[in-house]
Amino acid sequence: MRQPLVAGNWKMHGSRAENANLVTALLDLLPAGKHAEILVCPPFPYLLETGRQLKDSGVQLGAQSVCAEAQGAFTGEVSAAMLKDVGCRYVLVGHSERRQLYGESDALVARKFVAAQSQGLVPVLCVGETLDEREGNQTLQVVSRQLEAVLSVSGVRSLARAVIAYEPVWAIGTGRTASGEQAQEVHAMIRARVAALDATIGGSVRILYGGSVKASNAQELFAMPDIDGGLVGGASLKADEFARICAGAG
Numbered sequence: 001m002r003q004p005l006v007a008g009n010w011k012m013h014g015s016r017a018e019n020a021n022l023v024t025a026l027l028d029l030l031p032a033g034k035h036a037e038i039l040v041c042p043p044f045p046y047l048l049e050t051g052r053q054l055k056d057s058g059v060q061l062g063a064q065s066v067c068a069e070a071q072g073a074f075t076g077e078v079s080a081a082m083l084k085d086v087g088c089r090y091v092l093v094g095h096s097e098r099r100q101l102y103g104e105s106d107a108l109v110a111r112k113f114v115a116a117q118s119q120g121l122v123p124v125l126c127v128g129e130t131l132d133e134r135e136g137n138q139t140l141q142v143v144s145r146q147l148e149a150v151l152s153v154s155g156v157r158s159l160a161r162a163v164i165a166y167e168p169v170w171a172i173g174t175g176r177t178a179s180g181e182q183a184q185e186v187h188a189m190i191r192a193r194v195a196a197l198d199a200t201i202g203g204s205v206r207i208l209y210g211g212s213v214k215a216s217n218a219q220e221l222f223a224m225p226d227i228d229g230g231l232v233g234g235a236s237l238k239a240d241e242f243a244r245i246c247a248g249a250g
């Protein structure tokens with residue numbers, strides 16, 4: 001039985017005061033005794049403070065990116081060891097905004113995945129196709145390529161300590177969500193590819209859906225057999241909306 005995971009990706013939003021209010025409200029609203037695991041990913045400068053506020057709440061802390069290098073002269077970068085040091089358990093790798101706006105290649109994403117795991121962080125590997133790729137019937141090919149880039153470097157066993165997030169680029173921040181069936185098709189393909197290499201890991205790896213997840217569509221998505229929760233951007237900045245999404249994950 002896979003434990004659902006709902007992750008909030010705050011992106012480059014918030015301030016110390018706004019974050020404190022958001023977390024206070026969220027902790028108040030989160031349903032007690034729920035089964036799903038909840039994660040928030042604030043911007044780097046706020047990790048320590050948000051982590052302190054989350055202490056003993058059961059809500060996990062994650063970062064939005066990580067440097068592929070361990071340490072050294074890499075101005076502006078943040079290492080996996082630093083993220084671990086400030087209390088992170090998870091880190092997003094290969095978010096489409098990193099791939100598209102900052103030129104992160106499949107190979108770099110794979111190195112970041114390795115760097116995260118080397119420090120005991122759980123990478124949330126984001127994959128997904130653009131609108132052109134979907135319209136060109138390349139969805140499964142693109143997602144497979146992104147997945148293989150990590151598998152070829154890390155091996156299938158590494159997925160026992162990772163999460164995958166399928167995020168169609170055309171659905172991110174656009175208000176346009178994949179339907180449950182559209183998402184399920186890709187999730188099933190991802191799981192089948194992993195299962196072909198290792199049936200146990202294929203059955204246990206959590207695959208999240210991301211892209212305009214809201215309280216109004218979360219339940220339809222989470223009801224799909226291979227969707228194990230969500231990676232939520234915009235809606236994770238509103239405590240009531242995010243809490244309702246979390247409640248919908250079981």
Ligand code: PGA
Nearest residue numbers: 172173211212232233234
């Ligand atoms: P969105 O973002 O929920 O605002 O579409 C999702 C994401 O980028 O992870």
